[in-house]
Amino acid sequence: MDDQLDAIFSALADPTRRAILGRLAKGKATVAELADPFALSQPAISKHLKVLEQAGLIRSGREANSRPRVLEPAALKTIADWIADYTRFWDQSFDRLDDYLSKVQGYEND
Amino acid sequence: MDDQLDAIFSALADPTRRAILGRLAKGKATVAELADPFALSQPAISKHLKVLEQAGLIRSGREANSRPRVLEPAALKTIADWIADYTRFWDQSFDRLDDYLSKVQGYEND
DNA sequence: TAGCTATATAGCCATATGGATATATTCTCG
């Protein structure tokens, strides 16, 4: 599980890979289509796709002699859940909830 | 901005660093306290802290001769916002909203 | 000021990563 977080976060740490995901958010695409926007060799793109696939962020299909990729959003959910544990830190809703409970239930926190 | 995403995602790609953030979620801590749970040298921890700080995920304070670290949750918000663009993909709420609007407002999507 | 504590920095090493080019593999189609 820790390994999965490692894989997902490090897959997302590269702008090329994030751009590929951005493209796939618009729908299935072939390797050639995914490579097109970049000044990178086809093997470089294949390598990026392998990283994304091993992280579970995309999946490969098969269609004639192409291997179209699709987004696999579950992996993103995995890290969104991880981040959610910290959500209470970036607004005061948690503290405000505490205050609210103190008042409503008539006790003080220590 | 892309650079910031790179820095944050790659900072989070390491389990030691995520554990450090987990500790800091419980409150301010010194380098020694942060190093304690790990079988790593102090310099190794300092290096991790530097990575986290450069990503904006933590901040250093000063207190007597220690330099306590605190969580800086804004950076996590940055990537949460990035992920939010994909949120519609992991449940069908987006589509269900579409259906709902179709019925309520009495039109069909094409 | 001298010494102790807390932490940072320097230098070194092994492995990982991202890129390129060359080549292999797998389909499709004539």
Next chain:
DNA sequence: CGAGAATATATCCATATGGCTATATAGCTA
């Protein structure tokens, strides 16, 4: 089956990363 298209794999290279030990720096405290 043979050729061409789409993609994967192999190899090589340069740089980045994560770890260690040794050492430097900064602030207390006697």
